[in-house]
Each structure stands twice: as structure tokens, then as C-alpha cells.
Amino acid sequence: MSSSAIRMQTAAAAPEARGCALALAGIGHSFGGTIALDAIDLTVAPGELIALLGPSGCGKTTLLQIIAGFLQPSRGSVAFDGLRVDHTPANRRRIGMVFQNYALFPHLTVAENVAYGLRARQAPRAMIQSRVAEMLARVQMTAFGARFPRQLSGGQQQRVALARALAIDPVLVLLDEPFSALDKNLRLDMQIEIKSLLKSCGVTSIIVTHDQEEALSMADRIVVLNKGRIEQIDTPDALYDAPASLFVNGFIGHANFLEGRTTDPRGHVALAAGGTLALPQAGQRPAGTEITVSIRPENLTLSAGDAPGAIPTTIRVVMPLGAVSVIECVMASGESVKVSQSRAAWSGQPGVPAWLGITDITKVHVFDAPAGSPSITRP
Ligand SMILES: Nc1ncnc2c1ncn2[C@@H]1O[C@H](COP(=O)(O)OP(=O)(O)O)[C@@H](O)[C@H]1O
Numbered sequence: 001m002s003s004s005a006i007r008m009q010t011a012a013a014a015p016e017a018r019g020c021a022l023a024l025a026g027i028g029h030s031f032g033g034t035i036a037l038d039a040i041d042l043t044v045a046p047g048e049l050i051a052l053l054g055p056s057g058c059g060k061t062t063l064l065q066i067i068a069g070f071l072q073p074s075r076g077s078v079a080f081d082g083l084r085v086d087h088t089p090a091n092r093r094r095i096g097m098v099f100q101n102y103a104l105f106p107h108l109t110v111a112e113n114v115a116y117g118l119r120a121r122q123a124p125r126a127m128i129q130s131r132v133a134e135m136l137a138r139v140q141m142t143a144f145g146a147r148f149p150r151q152l153s154g155g156q157q158q159r160v161a162l163a164r165a166l167a168i169d170p171v172l173v174l175l176d177e178p179f180s181a182l183d184k185n186l187r188l189d190m191q192i193e194i195k196s197l198l199k200s201c202g203v204t205s206i207i208v209t210h211d212q213e214e215a216l217s218m219a220d221r222i223v224v225l226n227k228g229r230i231e232q233i234d235t236p237d238a239l240y241d242a243p244a245s246l247f248v249n250g251f252i253g254h255a256n257f258l259e260g261r262t263t264d265p266r267g268h269v270a271l272a273a274g275g276t277l278a279l280p281q282a283g284q285r286p287a288g289t290e291i292t293v294s295i296r297p298e299n300l301t302l303s304a305g306d307a308p309g310a311i312p313t314t315i316r317v318v319m320p321l322g323a324v325s326v327i328e329c330v331m332a333s334g335e336s337v338k339v340s341q342s343r344a345a346w347s348g349q350p351g352v353p354a355w356l357g358i359t360d361i362t363k364v365h366v367f368d369a370p371a372g373s374p375s376i377t378r379p
């Protein structure tokens, strides 16, 4: 192994943290009468990779533009490393931006695109040359410096956009839906590549997405936004395992929502779909409280025969998806429930009766909002 390869490995193992700490306090923004953001508080550690996740129109781009300094918020403040930047213009904030459509300059070559921010800062020519070479090498585009953006594939354009964003040695990189123009197949590869690149640079990064899988696979922590407000800030695992609201539960992963009613204050619940559950997490509610019970498809099992506590259902559709099958069942209440089983574990056909069991009762979530609430409708 050459000495430079060894140096690179060491650098990758122990990235120098050179991203800034970011603090948003009480950010609010209105466009005329429309409230786009309300009371946003967020602190981000140096080098952290944060995803802003939420449905279209929830305020993600507006928040990114406020952090970048393109938009002055109606209320609140933005601080980098403890210093307020509210009056610092965008081009003085040392931010690298990657836009949805990459926004490469079509009349400039790849190398000129990457050099753009350095030229604008009037960096010395020799420094620009070496920095551009370094960045192109980093995104494996060294051979493409003389090409124009139209001569590149989507994935290659995205690498150039990232090289351009990183060339100015930013303290913060902001990426707005950076993968939306890519094929689904290419997307996962690019997500892995860009995540490892951002992490090896040690730069603080915020990626905006409406795609929960993208947020789960890339981010250290996810900020879930809904209608301009933060619903929850947490690690991917915590959001999945302990969603703070019905909205988060419905937005992250798949969930079955069933209507229920407590029958005593100790957590016994009668489901509208039939059957009774003992759910300690539903306790502390008076008997007769209407609730929504949320059960993930992988927390349900199907069996062909009745068993104690099992809930009767009827198979509607069996979808073999490779290793697992997703089986859609219809309950006596008319509610539909999805079950995820290993393909080998279930061979029942549509139309046959079956019984549902819950694998881990502690992973069932209980919410006060009604199951039909519009707040849980997916985009
Ligand atoms: N320039 C603008 N003028 C008026 N309304 C806007 C403008 N930009 C965004 N909005 C509104 O603000 C809300 C948030 O928009 P945006 O931040 O673009 O959402 P997202 O990026 O999550 O899809 C939406 O209701 C949108 O219609």
C-alpha cells in the first residue's frame, strides 16, 4: 500500500471536525398570510448530518434558505458557533449548497464549475487549480474536468455539484432534495457515497428530503417537520421505535392504525376490528377513551388457526416482495391491515380466514387522536 493510501485511510478513520455548530432559535416565517415556519428551535453539533424530513409544502426549503441567508426570517435568529449571523449576507456564511437540479452552470466546464466559488472569492490562481484537482479527485471526476454539464450523467452532475459545494471549504453544507432527479437504483449508491464524503470532510450538513428512507439511511438525526412546525427531533432508530406523534408514526416506516377504546384504566383495549389487547401503554386513560392503536406490519404474525388472544381476519392480497411477503388483510370492522412475514412463513391464499397475533406488545403505540384524523394521511 502506498503511503498516500495509508494517509487517506487514517484521514477517513479520524475526520477533522471542521463543521460549525448551528443554532436556530424561535425561527418563524410568513409569506403574506401563509405561515411557512413557526417556532423552530434546533441545535446541530459540528460534523453532524441532519435530515429535514416532511411532506411537500411543510417548510423545508424555506428553512434551508433562512439558514443559508437567502431569506430573512420574520422572527428568530440563526447562529454559527454561537455567533449570530442574522445580518451576515449569504456569500459570507461559508456555506456550500447543493440544489435539487444540481444548478450547474451549463456554459462552464466541470473544472470551471468547481472553481466558481473560489474565483468569486478571488482566491489565487494556483490555489484554485490545486483545490479543483483535489475536489475532482475526491468525487472521482478527475477525468471529466474539461467536459460540460450536459455531457454528464445525473450521478456525475451530482458529484460535480457536491465538489463545487465543498471547494470553498464550507463550515456547513446544505442539500435540498439532492437525489430526487436520480433513478431509484442509482440513488442508494449516491446516498452512501455522499454520506461517507460529508462524514470524511467533518463538515456539518443538512439534507432536505420528503423521502423517509433517504432520511433514515443518511442522517445522524432527523427533524420531522409538519405544517411548518417540528414534530420530533431524534435518531432514525428512536423515531421508528418511539414516535412522539401519530404523524411521525405514519410518516416514518409503515404502520397499521386501528381504532380502539379503553375498557378500564389499566390498559385493556377493545379494538373496533374485534379482539381485546392488554396494552400497559394505554393505561392512565379513563375507561371508554377512544384511541388509535399503531402496529407495524413486521410486528404482526398470521396463523391459519385460532389461538388465545388472536384477532380474526380475512386475507385480501398476498404480495411476494422477495425475502418477505406483505399480506393485506381485511378486518371485521372493514379496516385494512398489512402484515409482513418471511415468504416461507405464510402460504395462505386470498379469501381464506386467518388469525392475527402481535409479536411484541411493547412495540405497539397508542395515540389519543382518532385513526381517521387527516393529520396522519401520507403525502
Ligand atoms: N416565495 C414564496 N411565496 C409565497 N409562498 C411561499 C413561497 N415559498 C414557499 N411558500 C409557501 O410556504 C410553504 C412552505 O414551502 P417550502 O418551504 O417550499 O416547502 P417544502 O420545501 O417543504 O416543500 C408552502 O405553503 C409554500 O406554498
Ligand SMILES: [Mg+2]
Pocket (backbone or CB within 6 Å): 060, 061, 062
Ligand atoms: Mg422544497
